[in-house]
Amino acid sequence: MKKSLMNKFTLKIISVFIAVFVWLLVVNIEDPVMTQTISNVSVEITNSTYIESMGKMPLVDEAKRNISVSVTGKRSVVDRLEAKDITAVADLQQIVDMDSDPIMVPITVSCPGITEDHIQARPQNIEIEIDEIKSMDFIVTPDAGSSKPGKGYELGRMTSDPDKITIKGPASVMGKIDKVVAPISVEGLNEDTIIPSTIKIIDKNQDEMSESDVKSLKFADDQSSTVNVAVELWRTKSNIAIEADYSGKPASGYQVDVIESVPETITIAGTEEALQEFADNGNALKIPADEVQLDGESADFEVKVDISKLLPEDIILATNENKIILLKVKILPLGSQEFSIPTTSIQVIKPGDMDVVFDSEKVTIRLKGRKKDLANFSESSIAATLDLSGYSPGEYEVPLTIQVPSQYQVVDEIKVKLQLVKTAAEKSDG
DSSP states (O other), X not given: OHHHHHHHHHHHHHHHHHHHHHHHHHHHHHSOEEEEEXXXXXXXXXXXXXXXXXXXXXXXXXXXXXXXXXXXXXXXXXXXXXXXXXXXXXXXXXOSOTTSSSEEEEEEEEBTTBOGGGEEEEXXXXXXXXXXXXXXXXXXXXXXTTOOOSTTEEEEEEEEESXXXXXXXXXXXXXXXXXXXXXXXXXXXXXXXXXXXXXXXXXXXXXXXXXXXXXXXXXXXXXXXXXXXXXXXXXXXXXXXXXXXXXXXXXXXXXXXXXXXXXXXXXXXXXXXXXXHHHHTTSEEEEOGXXXXXXXXXXXXXXXXXXXXXXXXXXXXXXXXXXXXXXXXEEEETTEEEEEEEGGGSEEEOOTTEEEEESSSEEEEEEEOOHHHHHTOOGGGOEEEXXXXXXXXXXXXXEEEEEOOTTOEEOSOEEEEEEEXXXXXXXXXX
16 A cells, blocks of 8 residues: 555656656747847947047947847747847947057947847947047038029028037048038028028038038037028119229220120119118219220220129129129220111112011111211111112121211221011912
């Protein structure tokens, strides 16, 4: 009886061990231990102040900031892990040798639910460079780009607050900076306003500085990347005449007849005070005499003038106005004068199946005579004839026959540009 009881107890113990073994076997088959590599884990750089206290700054290649991490654990745990679940830290205080090239910083990785001996960084160190800290001041330049204010206004002054910022960073990155701009849009504005702007740092290639370089920069004290740009709009004013003077003298026996400008008028913009001063001066832009020098001229000549340099303070050219104008200086023999007749008054001799199309509406004729006679001369006294008989369709420059009263003399030969075309009836018949 006693032996039977012992056998039953032994069987029970064996059964328990077998059950535990089977349970462990099942568990490991259903949820085995595995090792998995997780990519693109971003390394956080800590304790930068440790390097900065030496007057230097750490630089990290962004391409090397992402590492892979090997994790060992139950499949049910490891399978659910993502890069965001893993913390990777490079503590700059853990640098072993500041004089090594490259300088290596150990990477510590951790993950909730994973023990330290079951997680490993690959690589286990990250390379950094140490650079000198440099601090520089930059003027903030507002930039409205291609945006335009509302009709009747031009963009006047733009001022940034603050107008200057101090940036510090690695000397190698600071050396790339060309300027700091504050981009804004003034599209459709019709009143002065203040616009917040996030500054952009422009490198010497005139490109916006890369994000990785910008990350290594800091603003001094309480400054930030946001500034306020005060925008001042200026009202436009059209039909501003151009008046030109000249210096020197034409050749002996010649005189300056007139100086014409192309265009004849311009549109400007400015402050109310500046526009009022322009109005008080006859709404005219006066070209200084030294811009037009005669130097013994005996024939017509042209001068190009950059009027943007001649505008007074607080006055600008309106958008689309060309800053270069053309001055046409007309030189005439003494005792001569210019007169204009419409091309419609020209008597044209032409083939009956042709129409004449003139390139201009008027023809200028220079006449010489006594001053008193010229003063009393009327353009209606000019008889102009154009002989196109024998011409075929095409473009021509043809001499004009001019007849005037005997006390006057035509100074120059006059040629007119024209086109001869088939009449509408001829075209339809064809």
